[in-house]
Structures are given as structure tokens and as C-alpha cells.
Amino acid sequence: MIQNRITRREFSKLLAASAAAAGMFPPLARAQQNYPSRPVRFVLPFAVTGVADITARLAAEKLGDKLGQRFVVENMPSPGGIAAVRAVLSQPADGCTIGLVTNGTAISVAIYNSLPFDPVKDFAPISLIGNFDLVFATNADAEFKTLADFLKAARERPGKLDIGTIAVGSTQNLGAELFKAQAGLDIQIVPYRSTPDVIAGLQRNDIKLMIDFYGAMKRPLLDKKIRPVATSGSQRSPFFTDVPTVAEAEVPGYEVTSWNGMFAPVGTPAEIINLLNRSIREIVASSDVKQRYAELGIEAKASTPEEVKARLEADIKKWTALIERAGIQKL
Numbered sequence: 001m002i003q004n005r006i007t008r009r010e011f012s013k014l015l016a017a018s019a020a021a022a023g024m025f026p027p028l029a030r031a032q033q034n035y036p037s038r039p040v041r042f043v044l045p046f047a048v049t050g051v052a053d054i055t056a057r058l059a060a061e062k063l064g065d066k067l068g069q070r071f072v073v074e075n076m077p078s079p080g081g082i083a084a085v086r087a088v089l090s091q092p093a094d095g096c097t098i099g100l101v102t103n104g105t106a107i108s109v110a111i112y113n114s115l116p117f118d119p120v121k122d123f124a125p126i127s128l129i130g131n132f133d134l135v136f137a138t139n140a141d142a143e144f145k146t147l148a149d150f151l152k153a154a155r156e157r158p159g160k161l162d163i164g165t166i167a168v169g170s171t172q173n174l175g176a177e178l179f180k181a182q183a184g185l186d187i188q189i190v191p192y193r194s195t196p197d198v199i200a201g202l203q204r205n206d207i208k209l210m211i212d213f214y215g216a217m218k219r220p221l222l223d224k225k226i227r228p229v230a231t232s233g234s235q236r237s238p239f240f241t242d243v244p245t246v247a248e249a250e251v252p253g254y255e256v257t258s259w260n261g262m263f264a265p266v267g268t269p270a271e272i273i274n275l276l277n278r279s280i281r282e283i284v285a286s287s288d289v290k291q292r293y294a295e296l297g298i299e300a301k302a303s304t305p306e307e308v309k310a311r312l313e314a315d316i317k318k319w320t321a322l323i324e325r326a327g328i329q330k331l
Contacts, residue, residue, distance in 0.1 A: 035272050036069040041097045042262075043074045043088050045081030045104070051132075051215040051296050052260055056100055058292055059129050059262075062283040063276075079331070080108040085117050093124070093267035095276065101125065101263045101308065103171060106315030110323050111169050113330050120316070123263040125308035126273055127280040130298040131259045134175045134232035135214050136246065139202050140225055147230040147249035150209055151183060158186035164198040164207035167191050168328065174319060175232060175256040176211050177326045183251045202226060213258065214239060214297025232256040239297050260298075261308045273305060 042060045046052045053075060060071035076084040084099055091097035105119050136147055144150040154161045163180075165172040168191045176189045190207055192198045195216040202210045203225065210217075210226070214237075220226045230246045231237040234255045246254040262280065264273065283289055284300040293300040303311075323330070 035095055035275065036067055038096060039070040039072050040095070041074055041087075041091075042071050043076055043084045043097065043099045045077060045084035045100060045102075046075065047077045048075050051213065051298065052100060052102065054296065055130055055260060055293060055298055058289060059280065059283060062286070062289065063279055066279050066283065067275075080112050080115055081105060082116060085119075085122075088263070089117060089122055089265050091265065093265040093269075095264055095268050095272035098126065098262055098264045098276070099123075101261045101312065103258045103311075103315050106312055107169065107171060107174060107319050109316045110319035111328070111331055119263075120309065120313055122266050123309075123312075124266045124268045124273055125305040125312070126262040126264060127277045127305065128259055128261040128301055128303040128308055128311075129280060129284055130293055131233075131257055131301050132213060132215075132296075132298045133237050133258070134172060134211050134256055135217055135221075135228050135237075135240070135297075136179075136230040136232070137202070137210050137212075137217060137221070137226040137228050138208065139205060140227045142205070142208065142227075144208065144229070145227070147244070147246065150229065151185070151250055153208075154183075154185045154187055159188070161209070162188045162190050162207040164190050164192055164201050164210045165212065166193070166195060166198060169331070171256070171258050172212050174322060174328075177328070178256060178322055179211070179246065179251065179254060181322065181325060182254050199226065218297070237297075238299060239294065259311065261303070263308070277302070277305060 042056060044053060044056055057073050060073050064071045076087055081104065088097050088099035101119065101123060109115060109119065138144045138150065144153065163176050165176045167173060173189065173191055180187055180189065192201060195212050198210045198212060199220055201207045217226065221228060228240055228243045230249050231240055231243055232246055232255065236245055281302040284302045290300045
């Protein structure tokens, strides 16, 4: 009988070869191969049924299908998004707890005197999932058929025309403040408790213009009870191609784009961030997701992590300057 024996020298060579082979697959690469090994928490700073919640749940569902584990959405609304951010940053940086980052995160940094986190330093951005514009609308029966009509009247009647938005410090409200500043208008911005309240005020002619997001205004817009006269992006909205931007309507340089994206705690392995980024790119490029987002007036759009960080930094700078200029009291 022939015995298979190896010498000590041969054993050492085999051991070295095994170590070299293992070096080709370092721990982070093996972590990616095993990710996600358990359900992933996706924490939102918003309540259930809102636009952010609906879009995030669709993205979570598609990520679960693609990566073979459930992505479980958890809603943690709180002032400044603090509860949601804490829930993410308090967990290990292993990609199993991620959060929603938005332009609202930038506004929180701008409007709060202090926060227990720094999104620029503490977040590992993953990708955008969607962009959406503000819609400027008048009563369908109002004298103002265009935003240019409103601007002309506001300049002829200083202090006489009002704009309605939801709460002070919201994207809608700050979008109105930016419009007022850049257009050089003497107008009053009236904050309401909810979008239905703003719409009711517009239809009663208590206010002459309202600013909100398409998803919240969809029904009266479709019913032609209110008229869209401008959108807030740098380019015309793909959902209102015949409606000019605010910049086109005599307010050069005006631009407000809301966005939603995903982040993980800083220190999350780059391989996991890249895997999630690639997955999101494939998801938001699908016709199903594009259509379902479009129903809410959201353009499905991915990005690089670097683009998320750059947009966050730019929005923090933009809203900080506006809040100081408008004299809005910090919280």
C-alpha cells in the first residue's frame, strides 16, 4: 500500500500557499460576499404614508428581492430627524442598519443651533434614490394665469399678496422665503398646519399662491381646481413639461430640488457601500420603479456616494445663508 505522506518542508509550503490564497480574499471582501447575512433595518425620520415613506418602502422591497434579505422599514419621526439618525449611528457599521438622508437633513443642520450628529462627518452616503421639485400653484379661477402675472401684481401691490406653505422651516416654507428674497418681493408667507389647509386657503382666496410638492397636491391639480404656474428645479419637471421653472419666470438663479437618499454609519466597509450603490442604480433604472415614483412626482435617480455628500454640503450652506438672511429664528 502506498502511503500519502508529506514532509515538514512540503507542509510549510502548502500552508504558505493557503495563506496567500486567503490574502486574495481579505476580510472586507468576504464580508461583502456574506452581506447581508440578516435582515437590514432601514430607518426613516418621517411618519408612515408620506411620500418619503412610500418611496423608501418601494426601494426597500426591491433591495430585499435583489440581495436576498428583508430590508425592514422603521419610521421614527422626531424634530430634526434626531431619533432616526441616532438609531442608525448607534449600530455597528456593518451595513445592517441604514437610514434615509434628505434635503431636510441639510435644513435641520441649518435651522437647529446644535444637533447630536454631523451628517457630513458621521454619515457614509450610499446613493440618491429620487429627486422632486416644488410646485407653485394658483387658484384655477384666480386672476394670475402665470407666475409672471403674480410677480407683476406683487410688485404693483407691495404687502398685499400672500403665499401659503406648510410649517416654518419646512422645505416648502424655505422655498417660499428663497423665492421672496431672490424676486425682491414685499409679500407675506403664511404657514399652515397641513397641505390640505394650504389648498383650502388658496381656494378661499386667503392666499394667492401656494408652494408644495406634487404628491401632496396631486388630486386638486388633476381635478384642475388649482393651476401649476412654475416648478422649482433647474430644469423643467418631466411631469410638467409645459410649465416653466421659477428661473424661467423672471427669477434667475432660483432653484430648489428636494431629494431622498440612503446612508450608513461612517466606517461601513466600502465593499458594502459599493454593493448597495450598484443595487440601487439597477433598482431605480427599472421601469416599474420609475413609473411608481412618477405617480408621486418623483424622478427616480441614483448617484455616487460622493454626489450625495456634495449635495448635502451645498444644501447646508444654502439654507444656512437663507435662514440668517430671512431672520428665521433657530431652534
